[in-house]
Amino acid sequence: xxxxxxxxxxxxxxxxxxxxxxxxxxxxxxxxxxxxxxxxxxxxxxxxxxxxxxxxxxxxxxxxxxxxxxxxxxxxxxxxxxxxxxxxxxxxxxxxxxxxxxxxxxxxxxxxxxxxxxxxxxxxxxxxxxxxxxxxxxxxxxxxxxxxxxxxxx
Amino acid sequence: xxxxxxxxxxxxxxxxxxxxxxxxxxxxxxxxxxxxxxxxxxxxxxxxxxxxxxxxxxxxxxxxxxxxxxxxxxxxxxxxxxxxxxxxxxxxxxxxxxxxxxxxxxxxxxxxxxxxxxxxxxxxxxxxxxxxxxxxxx
Numbered sequence: 001x002x003x004x005x006x007x008x009x010x011x012x013x014x015x016x017x018x019x020x021x022x023x024x025x026x027x028x029x030x031x032x033x034x035x036x037x038x039x040x041x042x043x044x045x046x047x048x049x050x051x052x053x054x055x056x057x058x059x060x061x062x063x064x065x066x067x068x069x070x071x072x073x074x075x076x077x078x079x080x081x082x083x084x085x086x087x088x089x090x091x092x093x094x095x096x097x098x099x100x101x102x103x104x105x106x107x108x109x110x111x112x113x114x115x116x117x118x119x120x121x122x123x124x125x126x127x128x129x130x131x132x133x134x135x136x137x138x139x140x141x142x143x144x145x146x147x148x149x150x151x152x153x154x
Numbered sequence: 155x156x157x158x159x160x161x162x163x164x165x166x167x168x169x170x171x172x173x174x175x176x177x178x179x180x181x182x183x184x185x186x187x188x189x190x191x192x193x194x195x196x197x198x199x200x201x202x203x204x205x206x207x208x209x210x211x212x213x214x215x216x217x218x219x220x221x222x223x224x225x226x227x228x229x230x231x232x233x234x235x236x237x238x239x240x241x242x243x244x245x246x247x248x249x250x251x252x253x254x255x256x257x258x259x260x261x262x263x264x265x266x267x268x269x270x271x272x273x274x275x276x277x278x279x280x281x282x283x284x285x286x287x288x289x290x291x292x
Contacts, residue, residue, distance in 0.1 A: 022205040023212060026198050040184055043201035047180040054181070132213035 012036040013060035018048045020068045023129045024096060028063070028103050035106065036113035045072035045080075052085055059088050063102065066094040070085055079148050083089065096126055169283040172196040174213070176206035176221040176234060182271070186220065189277050195284070203229025210241045217287045218280060222269070223251040223259060235262040246283040248276070 015037045018023035022043070031038045040059070045068055051057055066074035067146050072138040078090045091106075093099035104119035173195055177183035180201065187197045198214065200206035204227045209214065221236055224230035231249060238245055239262060248256070249263035249270060259266060265279050 021198055022208050026209070029199075030196075041187075041199045042180055047201060050180050068222065080269070129212050129214065133208060133211050 006032060010153040012038070012113070014038040014040065014058055015061045015063050015106065016042060016048060016051060016059045018042045018064035018068070018074070019099070020044050020065060020070075023133065025124055027122060027126050027129065028099055031103050031116070031119075031142065032063075032106060034116035035103075036110050037106070043069045045074070046070045046075040048077060049080065050079065052088075059085065059133065061089045061106065062089060062108070063091045063093065063099075065099070065118055096123065100126070129153045170194075170196050171217050171288070172198060172282075173280060174198045174206060174209055174216045174219045175198060176200040176201055176203060176219065176225065176231065178222065178225040178227065185273065186276065189273050190280060191275060193281065195280070198208065200228030203234040204232060206234050207237055207241075210238055210245075216242065216245065218246040218248065218251065218283055220248045220276070220280065223249060224255075232258060232262070235259070244287075246287055248279065248283070250276075 001126050012035070017025055017029050017032065019028065019040055025043070027042055029041050034041045040057070042049055042051060043050045045064075048062065048064070049072075052059060052062070062077070064074040064077055068074060072080065074092050074094075078092055081088050081090050091102045093102045100119050103116070105121065107115045128146055173190055175183055175186050175190070175197055176188060178201055181203065183199055187199050190197045198209055198216070200209055203221070203225050204249040206219070207229055210219070211285050221234050223232040225231055229237065231251070235247055235249060238247060247252065247263050248265045248267060250269050251259065252269040254268070255263075255266040264283065267276055
């Protein structure tokens, strides 16, 4: 971990991660932070545009999913960035595998911070997180039903 | 119940305090997340109540939830707070709103903040709750 965020951003750059699946976004964002980047997270293109329209927020790379809900998909966002933020690189990642590979490639560009862990671990972690949510959803649903009936919540 | 002991090699710093911030205004969420990260905390960002619930239903270790009440998603902050109390009984919960706290928000939350956020006060409250949670064995 680096303590000084500003120093870090100057050293490594800032990545705007645009991804509508929170469990994928948080793992990719954390991986890039562990590589030394400052990361800003957006859940869809409309959020990304709110950030990108702030000229005082420096963004070096926009790292975006392709398919997203909202007024723009990743391709349209990419075109917007090329027209309005010409110095900003865009990485389009259309699947979890490609997103992990692209994040790993970004980590490789860092000279000062070694890659914190193997990209395969990042992929495995996303898979585990997505899998861990499914049974939990059923548990929560039944717990909420019991709670609404006045029964025990445990 | 959810098995929170799922072993994760590549973890969001298992031994480090993790805060979930649910806020649908991206620039405000960024401001809060940056302030908490600069204190060395691990922050997970959710852009809606639905996203926050997904995180709470996963195996991720979370010690504290900060949520706005008014969010443009299926779950608003109050519904999220209710669900969080069921899914994670030991979770510390901070609720924020631009309006006065209603009875339900007061009952559900460990602390209530009026928006716009007094950022330094929020950060201090988060840190003190996390300290309590650590001492309580969370």
